[in-house]
Amino acid sequence: MKVENITVIGSGVMGQGIAYAAAVGGFHVQLYDIKRESMDHAFQVIQRDLEEAVRRGKLTVQQADAAIGRLQLTEYFDESIKNADLVIEAVLELIDLKMDIFRRLDAICPSHTILATNTSTMSPTEIAAVTRRADRCVAMHFFNPVAKMKLVEIIRGMDTSDLTVAAVRAVARQMGKETVEVNEFPGFVPGRISALVGNEAMYMLMEGVASREDIDKAIKLGLGYPMGPLELADLVGLDTRLRNLEYLHKTLGEKYRPCPLLTKYVKSGRLGKKSGRGIFEYDELGQRLS
Numbered sequence: 001m002k003v004e005n006i007t008v009i010g011s012g013v014m015g016q017g018i019a020y021a022a023a024v025g026g027f028h029v030q031l032y033d034i035k036r037e038s039m040d041h042a043f044q045v046i047q048r049d050l051e052e053a054v055r056r057g058k059l060t061v062q063q064a065d066a067a068i069g070r071l072q073l074t075e076y077f078d079e080s081i082k083n084a085d086l087v088i089e090a091v092l093e094l095i096d097l098k099m100d101i102f103r104r105l106d107a108i109c110p111s112h113t114i115l116a117t118n119t120s121t122m123s124p125t126e127i128a129a130v131t132r133r134a135d136r137c138v139a140m141h142f143f144n145p146v147a148k149m150k151l152v153e154i155i156r157g158m159d160t161s162d163l164t165v166a167a168v169r170a171v172a173r174q175m176g177k178e179t180v181e182v183n184e185f186p187g188f189v190p191g192r193i194s195a196l197v198g199n200e201a202m203y204m205l206m207e208g209v210a211s212r213e214d215i216d217k218a219i220k221l222g223l224g225y226p227m228g229p230l231e232l233a234d235l236v237g238l239d240t241r242l243r244n245l246e247y248l249h250k251t252l253g254e255k256y257r258p259c260p261l262l263t264k265y266v267k268s269g270r271l272g273k274k275s276g277r278g279i280f281e282y283d284e285l286g287q288r289l290s
Contacts, residue, residue, distance in 0.1 A: 001085070001112065001114075001163060001167045002085075003027065003085040003086045003114070003167060003170070003171050004027065004028060004085055005027065005028045005029075005030070005083050005084050005085050005086075006022045006027045006028070006029050006030070006084065006085065006086045006087075006088065006171070007029070007030040007031075007032060007080050007081050007084040007086075007087045007088070008022065008029065008030070008031050008032065008087075008088050008090055009032050009033075009080075009087060009088070009089045009090060009091060009101060009105075010032075010033060010089065010090040010091040010092075011031050011032070011033035011035075011038045011039045011041075011042035011073075012033075012038065012042075012090065012091075012237075012274065013144060013235065013236070013237065013273070013274065014090040014118055014142060014144065014146065015031065015033070015042065015090035015091075015118075016031070016042035016045050016046055017142065017144065017145060017146025017147055018088055018090055018118065018142055018146055019031045019042070019046060019071060020046045020049055020050070020067075020146065020147050021142070021146050021147065021175040021176070021177070022088075022171075022175060023046075023067040023068065023070045023071045024050075024053075024059065024063070024067045024175070024176075025171075025174045025175035025176065026070070026174060027070065027171075027174070027175075028070050028072075029070055029071045029072065030072050030074055030080040030081070030084070031043075031071065031072070031073050031074070032073075032074050032075070032076075032077060032080040032081075033075070034075070036075055039073045039075070040073075042073075043071075043073060044285065045285070045286065046068070046071065047068065048285065049147050050064040050067060050068060051064070053147070077104070077108075078108055081105060081108055081109050081113070082108070082109075082110075083110075084109060084110070084113050085112065085113060085114065086113065086114045086116060086167070086168070086171060087105055087109060087113060087114070087115050087116065088116045088117075088118055088140060089101050089102070089105075089115070089116065089117045089118060090118040090142075092240070092243070093119060093120065093121065093122065093240055093243045093244055093247070094243070095122050095123075095126065095127070098117055098119065098122065098127050099126070099127055099130045102115055102117070102127050102128065102130055102131055102137070103130045103131065105131075106130070106131035106132055106133060111133075112136075113133075113136070114136045114137075114138065114164055114167055114168065115128075115131065115133065115136060115137045115138075116137075116138050116139065116140040116168060117137075117138075117139050117140070118139070118140060118141060118142055119139055119141065120141055120187070120188070120191040120244060121186055121187050121188070121191055121244050121247050121248060122139075122186075122247065123157075123184060123186075124137060124138060124139040124155055124156070124157035124160070124184060125157040125158040125159075125184060127139075127157075128157045128158075128159065128160070134157060134158070134159035134160070135159050135160060135161040135164060136160075136161065136164050137157055137159075137160060137164075138154065138155065138156060138157065138160045138164050138165065138168055139153070139154070139155035139156075139157070139184075139188075140152055140153070140154060140168055140171075140172070141153035141154075141155065141188060141191070142177075143190065144232065144235050144236055145235065148226075150176075150177055150178050151177065151178055151179070151180065151190070152172040152175075152177045152178070152179050153179070153180055153182050153188050153189065153190070154168055154169060154172070154179050154180070154181050154182070155181075155182050155183075155184050155188055156181070156183075156184065157184065158184075165181065186247065186248055186251040186252055187244075187248050187251075187252065191244070192248065192252075194229075194232070195241070195244055195245055195248055195256060196255065196256070197219070197229050198229040198230075198232065198233050198241060199245060199256070199258065199259050199262070200229075201215050201216075201219065201228075201229040201230050201233075202230070202233070202259035202261050202262045203259045203261075205230065205261060205279070206259060206260065206261035212230050212279055212280065215228065215229070215230060216228020216229065216230050216231050230279045230280070231279075231280065231288075233262075233272065233278070233279060234272035234273050234278035234279050234280055234282075235272065235273055236272070237271055237272045237273075237274055238262060238265050238266050238270065238271050238272050238278050238279070239266050239271050239272075241262065242258055242262055242263060242266050245257075245258040245262070246258060265278065265279070273286045274286075
């Protein structure tokens, strides 16, 4: 199956990144969100990322213009998916929400449409079970920031077909990504490691081991990480990180118990880049303030 039209459901940090990668990869992209202001912000970020790619010599002006021309924003759910070959859901890590969206997608999408969830922890088998096309359901886990991170994890559900896996692998390759195929298990591979590292960094911050800046610097320079775990938590969203840890704590045990400081940040509304304040502070376009 050849994929030409991709719909991304959700225009948050992950959704806008996936839409960027898909448009740059040559796909026609519909980006849907229930909030117009969220889509408008996503469009601004995508434009900024394209301009940065041109400045860095990763894209030509013509390629960037072509990519933005392939991207369409829409507030109409049914309209956004009527011609989709592949739908990538990128909403909050809430299993009931994802299942509800898949149920709606299954009722409206053409029979050939593949449904993918961008979950970092949850079961594609459970999500697919609410549809009549479990063979065409799969998890495609992209990584933040999508424009720069090369990996896409592909996780089969119990009934995911070989044709579906081959199709989404080809899509990821056209986006310029590498893929790994992972057996379904809570957290998959990088998600489990990232959750542990990020949670431990929060414990170190809570314990006063070092400043937030020096914790990130130590991990980046000492372990070769491209981004510090505290900065990454802000990018992903502290509420998202907390939900992931709560799920992993429930399914995999005590070592994933969320740090109390993380819970405190989320309760205070300090959610990271998207709220302008998390572990660090940010301006309106998400640029970190010194």
